Amino acid sequence: MIDAHSGVPRWRQMANDLRRRIVAGELAPGADLPSEARLGQDYGVGRATVRRAIAQLRTEQLIDVVHGYGTRVREDVPRERVAVQRGSIIRSRPASPDERATWDLPEGGHVLVVMSGDQIRGTYPADRTDLTTA
Amino acid sequence: MIDAHSGVPRWRQMANDLRRRIVAGELAPGADLPSEARLGQDYGVGRATVRRAIAQLRTEQLIDVVHGYGTRVREDVPRERVAVQRGSIIRSRPASPDERATWDLPEGGHVLVVMSGDQIRGTYPADRTDLTTA
DNA sequence: AAATATTTGTCCGTATGTATC
DNA sequence: CGATACATACGGACAAATATT
Numbered sequence: 001m002i003d004a005h006s007g008v009p010r011w012r013q014m015a016n017d018l019r020r021r022i023v024a025g026e027l028a029p030g031a032d033l034p035s036e037a038r039l040g041q042d043y044g045v046g047r048a049t050v051r052r053a054i055a056q057l058r059t060e061q062l063i064d065v066v067h068g069y070g071t072r073v074r075e076d077v078p079r080e081r082v083a084v085q086r087g088s089i090i091r092s093r094p095a096s097p098d099e100r101a102t103w104d105l106p107e108g109g110h111v112l113v114v115m116s117g118d119q120i121r122g123t124y125p126a127d128r129t130d131l132t133t134a
Numbered sequence: 135m136i137d138a139h140s141g142v143p144r145w146r147q148m149a150n151d152l153r154r155r156i157v158a159g160e161l162a163p164g165a166d167l168p169s170e171a172r173l174g175q176d177y178g179v180g181r182a183t184v185r186r187a188i189a190q191l192r193t194e195q196l197i198d199v200v201h202g203y204g205t206r207v208r209e210d211v212p213r214e215r216v217a218v219q220r221g222s223i224i225r226s227r228p229a230s231p232d233e234r235a236t237w238d239l240p241e242g243g244h245v246l247v248v249m250s251g252d253q254i255r256g257t258y259p260a261d262r263t264d265l266t267t268a
Numbered sequence: 269a270a271a272t273a274t275t276t277g278t279c280c281g282t283a284t285g286t287a288t289c
Numbered sequence: 290c291g292a293t294a295c296a297t298a299c300g301g302a303c304a305a306a307t308a309t310t
Contacts, residue, residue, distance in 0.1 A: 009278060019231075035294060046280050051295090059193055059242040061228045067295050068287030079225070088267050091213070092226035092244050092260035094195050097153075108193040108242035110226050110260065126226035126244065133222045133267040143297060169275060180299045185276090201276050202306030 002043050010045050011052035017043075018053065022062055022073055033063065033071040059108040061127065079130045082114075082122070086133070089115040092126055099123070136177050144179050145186035151177075152187065156196055156207055167197065167205040193242040195261065213264045216248075216256070220267070223249045226260055233257070 001017060002010050021027045034042065036050045043050070054071060057063045065071045084090065091113045095105050103109075103125040110126035124131075135151060136144050155161045168176065170184045177184070188205060191197045199205045218224065225247045229239050237243075237259040244260035258265075 011278080016231075037294080048279060048281090052278085054295095055189075056241075059228070060230075065295070066288080068293080069289075070294065081223075084267055086220070086267050089215075090224055090246075090265040090267070092246055094193070094242070096194075097150075107190075108228070110244050112224075112226055131224040133218055133220050133224070145297080171275080182300085183298060186297085188276095199276070200307080202274080203308075204275065 002045060010043075011049045011056065014039075014043050014045065014049065014053035015056040018057060019060070019062060022057075027073050029073050029075040031073050033073070035070060058106065061106055061108070064106070077128050079128050080124075081130050081132050082124060083132050083134045084114050085116065085121070087116060088121065088133075090131060091115065095125075099125075136179060144177075145183045145190065148173075148177050148179065148183065148187035149190040152191060153194070153196060156191075161207050163207050163209040165207050167207070169204060192240065195240055195242070198240070211262050213262055214258075215264050215266050216258060217266050217268045218248050219250065219255070221250060222255065222267075224265060225249065229259075233259075 002013050004010065006013070018027070018033070027033065033039070036047055036054070039050045039053075040047050054063070054065065058065060062074055063071050064074050092110050093113065095103070095109045095111045099105065099111055100109055103111075105111075105125055105127065112124045112126050112129055112131060113120060114122040114124075114131070136147050138144060140147070152161070152167070161167065167173070170181055170188070173184045173187075174181050188197070188199065192199060196208055197205050198208050226244050227247065229237070229243045229245045233239065233245055234243055237245075239245075239259055239261065246258045246260050246263055246265060247254060248256045248258075248265070
């Protein structure tokens with residue numbers, strides 16, 4: 001499964017393979033991934049490499065990791081719809097540490113910022129919000 | 135600077151401190167951060183810990199890292215304004231690997247997706263785009 | 269052009285701590 | 290309490306990209 005001499009880093013080959021299995025539905029939403037130790041055996045790599053691959057899928061928000069439990073394929077969350085006024089400017093940027101704590105956002109989580117002129121009209125967690133321009 | 139017994143992981147204390155220095159302007163946009171080796175000496179931690187802190191600031195898109203060169207505080211890029219039609223739905227989600235390659239997005243980079251009904255009207259790199267609801 | 273130094277990237281092993289079951 | 294699993298942290302080694310001499 002892993003070609004150590006392909007020039008592609010092993011952690012990336014591993015992340016690519018896991019991503020493919022997730023997108024294909026082989027690893028369905030809500031399903032548990034094998035443990036880090038098991039993945040290391042399956043792919044023939046050390047734990048640091050496993051964790052690098054897991055970290056990648058995490059920033060892509062394809063999986064959720066729970067300390068002491070394991071790793072799960074992320075399930076779709078119903079998105080709340082927020083109407084924005086005409087003339088608004090909409091921006092997506094990485095959440096600050098405070099914002100991550102406020103909304104329990106994952107690593108790399110973003111927020112949607114709605115502005116009017118220089119005034120900030122609202123800030124919303126990007127992973128569970130859709131903006132509508134009614 | 136680092137309290138090994140505070141309960142807060144050392145990499146997080148380090149990331150917090152570097153973030154503070156960046157936001158305060160002590161490390162200005164475009165400025166080079168010290169090398170990993172130097173940071174390790176300054177904070178009294180190993181290289182793995184330095185790299186974990188750096189990775190954090192990277193997902194927060196506060197810094198850019200160039201292989202073989204070093205780490206720089208990210209500079210503000212002018213954002214392109216894209217007008218969206220009334221009735222559109224706007225969503226921000228993590229970029230796929232293909233999208234990251236297309237727009238040269240950093241790890242954890244997002245895209246803004248503009249939809250009308252179930253039709254996708256446009257996809258834009260979130261770090262250099264503002265949407266306007268004219 | 270070429271060799272050298274610097275710096276980040278990858279990968280491994282090991283140990284210990286902490287959360288969940 | 291014990292077993293399992295993820296989190297933190299160190300050390301070492303070599304590869305690859307960049308900059309300098």
